[in-house]
Amino acid sequence: MPLDSNYTPAVEDEEEDDILDDDLPGPSSRGKKGGIAGNKANGKGKDPGRHAWEAEYKKSWDIVQEDESGSLESAVESLLARGRRKRALMADTPLRRSIIRHLFIILDLSESMNDKDYRPTRFEVILGYLRSYVVEWFDQNPLGQIGIIMMRDRLSEVLVPMGGNPQEILSVLSDKRKLEPSGEPSLQNGLVMAKGGMSHLPTTSSLETLIIFSSISTADPDGPSTIHTVLQDLVTNEIRTSIIALAGEIKICKQISERTGGKFGVALDQDHLKDLMWETIPPPATTISNPTTIGVRNALAAASATGKNGVTGKTPVGDLMVMGFPIQLPLGGETLCACHGLLKKGGYLCPRCGSKLCDVPTDCEVCGLMVVSSPHLARSFWFLFPVANYGVLAVEEVMDSSTSDTCAGCDVEFPDVTSIEEGVAQVEDGVSPTGRYRCAKCRNDFCADCDLYIHDTLHTCPGCSQ
């Protein structure tokens, strides 16, 4: 697993550089900047022999350091640069991703969650991150579902059953009294419960669990089944299990995630923890070995249309699903809906049979057509048409060519090229000295803010869309 290489005791001890402009790259950045990444590992502790997780806790605000001129510029720029490098990997990710996801977040609520190495406590930090994580997750996976399982007192219980409603999850996550950490976690119980919770789900959707593991041990019940047998089941059921450890690297965790094709990571600090979590948000690339069979929904659609069910012997990689794009009725008078047979305002019209459905996405009760509103699909299009990364512009490039002096995005004025002193240029690689970033396609220049915004949120290049 690539992720671990950051955390194995680093071999090379040279370039003992300061952590001042340390930018804590997410593991993803390793591909591009392996040197730095490896360096981070021992960059934490001064002596080379130490493991990353042995290093003393670095508060996230320590990372931001004023440069000698007393301004935060360099620090901020390094953060930007880190974002850019992270995206550099995003761009060439494979196109194949499984969109319909089912995720169980297994939350370790053992005593260790009360540790104070994350301010104020691990517990608080995790909850805070989880809330925004869920929102972001549903934002990018509108067709997915999330359930939450918590492990404490050697037991595991379903906190939130698998569901597609972020609000409900947020509400549960928001009241801390029910989530008071105590006892020890049982990884096995948690996984078993997760597996049970997902057993009924179609394998066309990718089944995933995200374990946030705080303690450094798991107290599993004795008995015939051990965690290894559970691991075996996970592998057979293709439940991709990603584990983020707060404390340190644990063999079994690493094994589980490696065998099930998940990721394993040890959070260095809050920022890094966030990175690790957020990395699991974009839909995972479907590995070739992973045979996704025809989904039940799809089978339904096919069967409804043609009497025989669509499941064939040979399981192809993917399949065409027939989807209908409904018409949402205005909140006018009340009409009967096909799904509940109740009088309701609004609702959606199935485009094929014209029956009224209460909510989408769903399968039409009458003609069995899978009805989704196109925006749901469109949410995932941005990584079908990723925006190519913008290149940095050196001073001379700007000098010679007749470039516009305003950003092609927000029309802000670029800093005057002649007034750029060389000092700023060497803050970080990936940061343009001229503050301009050029799209290779449309040859338009953008400011750093727009660059971030376009690649992180907008996913459409203003220039190329002309």
Added chain:
Amino acid sequence: MSSAYGDAYAVKVTSGVLVTCDSAAKQILLHLDSKRDGPYKFMIRDIDETHMIIKREYVDEVRDSLQDELEKNTYVQDPNL
């Protein structure tokens, strides 16, 4: 003309300054008054929990002495600390 005694309709009229205050301040006033004697007593009539009547000429004196009393009871942090 019948005497006030026994006459159900007799009316007693006193003029002064009506003091309305919270009961705590009232107690302080009573205390202040109790320390005075003879003509220097300012209280004409103690009416109820939050009211009393005092002599007009003593009004300012009473107000000031009350303030002093309050100042005595309030802790002022030493500005040098």
Added chain:
Amino acid sequence: MVPPPPMESRFYPKTTPPSVLLVILDIHPLSWSLLSSPPPLPPFTEHPGIDKAQATPMSLPDFVTILMVFLNAHLASRWGNEVVIYGASAGRAKLLYPPPPNAVAGPSKPRPNSYHPFQLLDSRIEQGLKEMAAEEQERLENGNVKSLNEPPSMVSALTKALCFVNRIQPSSSTAAALIDPTSQDASGSNSNGPDRPETRILIINATPGSNISNSDQSNGVSGENGDDGDNNSKGQGSKGGQMRGGYVGLMNCVFAAQKAKVPIDVLSLPPPSIDASPPIFLQQAAHLTEGIYWQWNGRGALLQYLHAIYLPPPSLRHHPFAVPPQDAVGFRAVCFCHHKTLDVGFVCSVCLSIFCEPRSVCLMCKTRFPIKSIPTLKTLATYIEPIPVPDTVPPPVIQKGSKMHQINENAKKDKSKAVNGDRSDPIEID
């Protein structure tokens, strides 16, 4: 001490935050020529939903004067209100106001009878429009008439507008948020100051039909043979750019706007007599961002309508004021293969890309689909026919025979492409 505020003051806000209005004005020459001289008869007479009334002609200058008054009213309605205007012409978008820093700042001498900000705004708009018109002119003289067939690049304008919004009020997911994890609660409402402005986008659409899909139909034939010329003249980005800039781009903008909580209002000028099918994707945009969609009925009174519908800032819209009732919204999609607007489509289970006809390999992610299921899907595709929809929603466009033919050969092309399987730019299919 201060008495608690009386009841009605809680109902009716005492003040509103300053609001920034970003206007995207469609100045596509063809559309405006259509608007200024409406066709004698409505094209779709068989469609019940439209009234046969003749639309009052509305020329661009007339409209711009009306728009100016409206914008002045917006500036007038609160101190600190601001206006940003983008012009979207054929395939291009440009910032009209505020003027670029190097430009001459309006007239030197204020007129004694007009409020100076108004004067600046108006003169600058006029100037900007003239400039853009001039550029269009020279583009025509340079001989690429086909460029006129491109739809007005609303998307480009939208992206610029959103970038602008992002600049004046950065979302919490910027470097600042990376620095302090405390601003990580789901409610990212950390405002750095007493009153941050509220922004909204107003798209004024003049192009008939859903300006993405039917653009391809409009320049259908000419567009086809034009493509090669297009591709080697403007580089392969453009064609893909248009397609992406069309549906997917618009959707991306919509989601970005949702994130930024920026409502997208849409005013569609072509009255039903000219255009029976509303621009459904703009309608979707308005619907998804809780903006207001409204189509002009072609009977003048635009000034009143603008003031009545689009003037109140978002903070007052839903309470105490009310938004006009919105029509039914067709959540149709555009297929990736022929940019057709679909009611029912075929979706790749892996990458969710949408196609208008069953195929053996996904054009996007090159996933092979089971050969067996294709015939069933084909038969299934034939079952799909338009359903009786409410008047407010147009019936799906029926393909002419020629169109069908052309599509088939497109399909062939696609297949060949797909077999070649170049993953470099999945867009440049067809």
Added chain:
Amino acid sequence: MVQPSFSHPRSDPTPSTSASPTATLDTFLDNQHQSYFEELYRSEAVCLCILRSLPPVCRHIILHHLWSHQPLRTAEVKSFLQMDIKASLQEVDEVMRPALNRKILHPIVHKKAKMLYPFNDSFKKGLRNALTGLGTSNSFGVPYDREENDEVPSQEELVAYGEDAFEGILKYMVSSGLGIGFSVARPQSEVLELLHTSGLMIDPNDPTGQNPNINRLTITSKGFQFLLEDRQTQLWEILMYYLNAKEANSERSAEVLSMFFSLGCMQLGQDYSASQSFPRALSALNDLAQYGFIYRPSPDSDQFFPTHLATALCSGDAVATKGQDADEKRFLILETNYKIYAYTSNELEIAILNLFVDIRIRYPNLIVGKLDRRNVKSAMEKGISASQIISYLSSHAHPQMYNSPPPLLHPTIVDQLHLWDRERNRLKLEDTVMFEFFSKELFEDTEAEANANAALQLALPKEKFLFIEPQTKSAITEFVKERQNQLRSGL
């Protein structure tokens, strides 16, 4: 006890000033008559500013209806506001009240429970012209046509000039009150006159206020309160005092007022021609120069530049005030331990802070002080109320303070200030005459009588005590006597 108005501005706008900066103006306008407004609305600038002074909902209804031909009907208003169609007229009236007070709409009883609000024609015309720029009254100022070569002061210079002039006056007021001597030139006599007549300053040796020696004026408690207001309010108060003074001299003030608005709509850095812009208010314009509203290159020239004081007059929120912009004005950080950090080097602000803050440390750009009982109470002795201090603190709060969860100022401090305010007057003293009754009926009769004559201070039915205003003593005793006789004769 925590005031709702101290909470986060976005949740509840106008945190600092419970009244808008133009409160004085509003009260003034509300008391004017139709004719006065007719005169005002001749100027488009006035229409614009009046429109902006309306509360948002009302404002939008006006704009909403501006271009239609029929008069506004109550039914329409109800539909705008999603009211029940049967909602009472008062609710509509409540919303439209400001517009009615400004005589923008003339209410006409249409049918029963229905009203028509036709526009005031001159306003409608004025506003429409303001929007379309078709007016003819030169109300936005006629630019002065100067030669190319003569120099023009930059905006910064104008701002500096305005600040100096106005702060000069404020400093003079402060220094008159406190020992702190600013080296400030005494304002012109007209200014001092105004300060005196407005009651912001008095001559202590002249209790009657008849013939004050304006060179020996000292600040009054009202003056101190004035100091604590934010700039916008101060400007308008001064202007209103000026206006009232004019009224007192029985001059028509409408011209002057409309000039104020015109100034408010002018452009900073642009020069205008006095004679053409305000042909009928030249003298007033000259007076304004003394307060730094306008700058004249030479005292007798026709050319004048409005300073930011003038141009920001009508910009409703002080944030829009050029010159002292937002972050320059927001320099206070107040901790829950009563420590105050003021990032300012502005003499005036420091002096004002010094009124109620115990200043401990003073750096070139930073003041560290403490809100402590002694200073606050001394300030209160000067007549400054707790709520004024609170509003000052919150209106000058550093942007950093907005990042902490609301309320802006911590409740403990707010409460403590109010407590200190309470502390000052724990005694309520009033001259009285006590009647002590023995018969219930006589007591009740007298109580009723006293009540009828508003002579009752306090009645204690249980003890049958009655406290009445001294001056009504004789009357009450008369009443009591005859009642006594009636009752006695009754048995």
